[in-house]
Amino acid sequence: MADLLFCEPTELYNILNQVSKLSRLAEPNYLCLLDVRSKRQYEESHVITALRVKKELDAFQPYPVEILPGRVYLGKVSQACNAKMHKDLKIKAHVNISMETTPYFVGNADKLLHIKLEDTPDSFLFTYFRHICHFIELHLRLHSVILVFSTRGISRSVAAVVALLMHYNEETLKRSWAHVKKCKTNMRPNRALVAQLLEWEKVLHGQYLTDISEPIY
Template identity: 55%
Template sequence: MAELLFCEPTELYNILNQVSKLSRLSEPNYLCLLDVRTKREYDESHVITARRVKKKEDQYLIPESVELDCVRYCIVYDSNTRTLELCMRCSEEEDEDDDKKSGQHIPELLPGPAVEFGKILIHLTRQPVYILRGGYEYFSGLYHFFRTQKIIWMPQELDAFQPYPVEIMPGRIFLGNLSQACNRKMHKDLKIKAHVNISMETTPYFKGNEDKLLHIKIEDSLHASLLPFFRHICHFMELHLQLSSVILVFSTQGISRSSAAVMAFLMHHNGETLKRSWAHVKKCKNNMHPNRGLVSQLLEWEKIIHGDYITDIMDPVY
């Protein structure tokens, strides 16, 4: 039997924004997002690509063509799930004798709709089933730009979907590429207030404004030296965190140089090892991978922070 686990809003946001060559949403077995709210609520708006789960005679009906064992992520949401446990609710049908004694409604233990449906799904798959914490209300409040009324998505529409930068530190630090850094809508939606540009290219934002733009001009090569800039990058980002600014860190492809810069910051800011920082960024952005030269520099940065080498970069994961 599979596990029933919580999925944080940031995790779903990042899942929606993964890429290989194209958006991973175009992969048929990547994400199965299921909405168990009412038809009226679903029609009013739902998370992009979500399918509504119908209920007939108190029985949930799994949408056609869903093969749970083949799906990488199966995520269920209702309006506002807060717990995976049973919830105290008031039964509309009262026991007359008890009601006469207490004068109160009798509390009834019931799971929320998402949990109720999730507990059915875990018997049908070996993969984990995820429940979106806070449900649609919380997620759509954080990421209003992922609300839609669209029900049917054609393959070519999913191929053309433009992913947003991934979220490294909720609401504070995003990691992306040059195209995303130049996208006016994404910039506005994420409320970006500062850029860390680790590339040779320039963007239309914060030009000449050194308070909001840190531009480290290095080539995307094995011989590029980013280590001398790690401390400056960390201080710039910490300053903007103190100012409550939202920061976008990016490079041309958003895979190597910017990922290394984000890991260097996490190691400095949280006192983490390279291994832990790597795991966190990898979870947020599946296709991130600094080149071997940058990995070696991150190891040197780990020694500066912790006084010794801790991570074994000979492990194939690096």
């Protein structure tokens, strides 16, 4: 008999947003959901967005994953250009870590932080970590919703949100990495970015606390 697990709406949202097809009863990973919220709460929840999107024209375009509930999302350029996603998630600011541009917040330095950086071993995101954290934390204080993204949403933007969590929650690289990994299972920051996150850990905590030689990194 399968285990009974409890999860928050955020976790369910991220699970539903990272599957390409619905599970079937005959499959070992069959997912049976028992929602204990009221019908009104369910209808108002953004969890339903992840289900609805599969029935529409952009069925193969999942929504950004949720890093901080209703506050910080992690995604890719194509999602950052999607008007419906902006409306559904109430996105009010962007952190763009890519060479691409988007049609939103152009020329508005208060709502757009654009770091033009390639995803290469010699790209140095470390010098921007503090600026990224301050930009996002300012918008969090203003109760704005922020989307952090890069070209594919698996390397540069992931490093940025890991750095944010390390600063915002005063956590180690290991704990922040685990949180983002749980939200986005296909995250793959390049090795140079992982090393830069370790240096960020030393800045925040005064010493290296995470062993990045472990296979999970």
